[in-house]
Amino acid sequence: MKNLTPVYLKEMRSYFSSPIAYLAITMFLLIASIFFILIVKQYSAVSFEVIRSNFQLKIDQLNIGEGMLAHLYSNIAVIVLFMMPALTMKSFSDEKKTGTIELMFTYPIKDSELVWGKQLAIFTVYAVMIACTLPYELIILYFKPLPLGIVFSGYLGLLLLGFAFISLGLFVSSLTENQIIAAVGTFGALMMFWVIGLVAGDSTMPIAEILRYLSIFSHFESFAMGVIDTRDIVYYLSFSLLFIFGTLRVLESRRYRA
Amino acid sequence: MIEVKSLTKSYGNVNALDGITFSAQKGEILGFLGPNGAGKTTTMRIITCFMPASSGKAMVAGFDCMEEPMEVKRRIGYLPESAPIYRELKVAEFLDFVGRVRDLKGALKVKKIAEVMEQTGISDVQAKLISTLSKGYRQRVGLAQALLSEPPVLILDEPTEGLDPKQIVEIREVIKNLAVGNRTVILSSHILPEVSKLCDRVVIINKGKIVAEDSPSNLASKNQGNLSIELCLQGDIDELRNFLQSTRGLLAVRTVDPSHPTEHRFVVEVDKGIDIRRELSTAIVDKGFGLLEMKLKKLSLEDVFVNLVTKEKAEEEE
Numbered sequence: 001m002k003n004l005t006p007v008y009l010k011e012m013r014s015y016f017s018s019p020i021a022y023l024a025i026t027m028f029l030l031i032a033s034i035f036f037i038l039i040v041k042q043y044s045a046v047s048f049e050v051i052r053s054n055f056q057l058k059i060d061q062l063n064i065g066e067g068m069l070a071h072l073y074s075n076i077a078v079i080v081l082f083m084m085p086a087l088t089m090k091s092f093s094d095e096k097k098t099g100t101i102e103l104m105f106t107y108p109i110k111d112s113e114l115v116w117g118k119q120l121a122i123f124t125v126y127a128v129m130i131a132c133t134l135p136y137e138l139i140i141l142y143f144k145p146l147p148l149g150i151v152f153s154g155y156l157g158l159l160l161l162g163f164a165f166i167s168l169g170l171f172v173s174s175l176t177e178n179q180i181i182a183a184v185g186t187f188g189a190l191m192m193f194w195v196i197g198l199v200a201g202d203s204t205m206p207i208a209e210i211l212r213y214l215s216i217f218s219h220f221e222s223f224a225m226g227v228i229d230t231r232d233i234v235y236y237l238s239f240s241l242l243f244i245f246g247t248l249r250v251l252e253s254r255r256y257r258a
Numbered sequence: 259m260i261e262v263k264s265l266t267k268s269y270g271n272v273n274a275l276d277g278i279t280f281s282a283q284k285g286e287i288l289g290f291l292g293p294n295g296a297g298k299t300t301t302m303r304i305i306t307c308f309m310p311a312s313s314g315k316a317m318v319a320g321f322d323c324m325e326e327p328m329e330v331k332r333r334i335g336y337l338p339e340s341a342p343i344y345r346e347l348k349v350a351e352f353l354d355f356v357g358r359v360r361d362l363k364g365a366l367k368v369k370k371i372a373e374v375m376e377q378t379g380i381s382d383v384q385a386k387l388i389s390t391l392s393k394g395y396r397q398r399v400g401l402a403q404a405l406l407s408e409p410p411v412l413i414l415d416e417p418t419e420g421l422d423p424k425q426i427v428e429i430r431e432v433i434k435n436l437a438v439g440n441r442t443v444i445l446s447s448h449i450l451p452e453v454s455k456l457c458d459r460v461v462i463i464n465k466g467k468i469v470a471e472d473s474p475s476n477l478a479s480k481n482q483g484n485l486s487i488e489l490c491l492q493g494d495i496d497e498l499r500n501f502l503q504s505t506r507g508l509l510a511v512r513t514v515d516p517s518h519p520t521e522h523r524f525v526v527e528v529d530k531g532i533d534i535r536r537e538l539s540t541a542i543v544d545k546g547f548g549l550l551e552m553k554l555k556k557l558s559l560e561d562v563f564v565n566l567v568t569k570e571k572a573e574e575e576e
Contacts, residue, residue, distance in 0.1 A: 003358070006355055010347070010355040014346050099342030102308055103343070103403070106307060108331040108361075254310075
């Protein structure tokens, strides 16, 4: 893994010397902020109702964790789903298109160094993007004490979720030299992993259980509520490793596809 | 240094390479000549471990390209066709990346990068984004990344393509100075004078096959109108060579693909005016060797070139 660092640094330079990272982060923050404002408005509306009802009604919804943070993190996770293809689409596709993949494959770099370098670079960009939402918590903190446990588990969940999304995006990107196809393919696949959870609904049929387990957001709900469950961590990690493994196999296939 | 044996490569039903065999020694500049689609790039890509061959073997510095690609890659500097480089990086950043990947560290890396930028004439543009550079400068950056770690083997795919005449002269000067010491250089081109100026030996490829292999001076003499005869003989190879070399009327003798144990192929050159096939065959049989094949080579090198050039023209007109 000696050449992991150079690949990682090169990827980071590429991201921050082109507008893509800045644009993605800006758009993400813009949309996330609108959701934050809506959540605050909703919370204050509920607060008024509680006061008007003389602390009889909806008092349970005044919990900062469930009333604000859980909504906030769930919304951020959905926005991430929409933004992630923009971050991952160019990783392999662009190298194939411009031919720089020929350099990568003829430098003494292992496939694993290449894939992990890219994965970690995008993950860093993503972590920066997610870190930019921390001021929301600071705003809440100004008015009320924060349940730090929920904040911690929420961000842990977002990082795991993002890591999984990135691995899927890289995998799709390794299949094509067209960035648009990579973006649409990644988006479609992520949507599918979301929608299968909705299809399952509350049904108790075995197939519904399976679909619910596969659904990428059903594992996020507990993180958003402040529950760190090993099953969810295992889900995201195995999801990521599966697609990283897939990407490595795609790269390897050039050696026997004669 | 480089050993390529009966290499084939097929894409679906198309045979891009059809049994290519050649070798390059230390300190040699070997030129690949041929029209577009002849198989030059494919051969280079196999040697650089970018893609596998369908069959056959390629060895660099004693390492098999299929078995030990990492060892091969460490020893090769490669400039791919049309010099793909990261447009979003600055020249110095890109070379820094290549330096790290090539195991250069600290002060040594800084020194090498400065040297190679000086050598290829890109010191002035080191702080510029590669996307803002002209084609000629990009080609130089591509050359610089190949040279950076001073690899024993350099593979340059059309290094002067897309350059203006002044730049071509400069880049050729750089390449000419590369072969000092034990370095092996393979470069491809479809410009005959370029190859003859730069290379010690030339391999002409067409339709995935080697159609000629010789030094540029021999190429020139062939163009003056000698005929060649291809022979397939049976017997001890050294005896056969001695016999042919001592036969009157034969100007040059070359051994082709000495891999077969008992049958040996030779190409001999004769004067255009005299048909010595009859005398030659009698002499061979009298000596007790087996004469398996004798063929007058129809294509002279000049014909080959004309053939290649007209084909390229036809392609361009399409």
